[in-house]
Amino acid sequence: MRKLIIVLLAVVYSISSNAAGIITVPVDATDNAKAGVEATIANVKASNMEAFLSLTPEKVKAMTGKKMNFAQKMALKMAQKKAKRAGGEIPKGLYIVLAIFGLAWIAMGVMDNWSGSTWIINLVLTFLFWLPGFIHALVVMKNYY
Known part of the structure; x- marks a missing residue:
C-alpha cells in the first residue's frame, strides 16, 4: 500500500509540474536512453511546430528506437497542448x-x-x-x- 501511494504521488507531481521541467536534455551524455528521446523531441519542436504537434510516442520510438516512459509521454502531451494554445490564451x-x-x-x-x-x-x-x-x-x- 505504501509503494502504491508513493507511485501515485510521483505521478501527480509529474503531471502537475511544468512540462518544460520534465522534458530536459542532460548536460552530460551518460544517460543515452533519456538523452536520445528528449533530444529528438527538442529537435522536432525547434525545427517545425506542426511536426511537433503531430508527434506521438510511436513516432518518437521509430525515430530514436527507444520507448518513452509514462512521465515522458505525459510531458509530451502537455507540451503539445501548451504549444497549440500559444496563439492566444482565452479561458x-x-x-x-x-x-x-x-x-x-x-x-x-x-x-x-x-x-x-x-x-x-x-x-x-x-x-x-x-x-x-x-x-x-x-x-x-x-x-x-
Whole structure:
C-alpha cells in the first residue's frame, strides 16, 4: 500500500509540474536512453511546430528506437497542448460566454491568430442566425481545449 501511494504521488507531481521541467536534455551524455528521446523531441519542436504537434510516442520510438516512459509521454502531451494554445490564451469560460453572446468568432480568431477559416465560418453562421453559430462554436471548441 505504501509503494502504491508513493507511485501515485510521483505521478501527480509529474503531471502537475511544468512540462518544460520534465522534458530536459542532460548536460552530460551518460544517460543515452533519456538523452536520445528528449533530444529528438527538442529537435522536432525547434525545427517545425506542426511536426511537433503531430508527434506521438510511436513516432518518437521509430525515430530514436527507444520507448518513452509514462512521465515522458505525459510531458509530451502537455507540451503539445501548451504549444497549440500559444496563439492566444482565452479561458474556456470566457469562450463559452462569447459564444452565448454571438461573439465566438472573435475568440476563434484570437485562438487561431486570425489565420484559418473557422472564425469566418462562425461569423457567417452567426449572422444567418445565432443558433448555428453557437453550435459551431461549441463543436470547434474541442480543438482549442
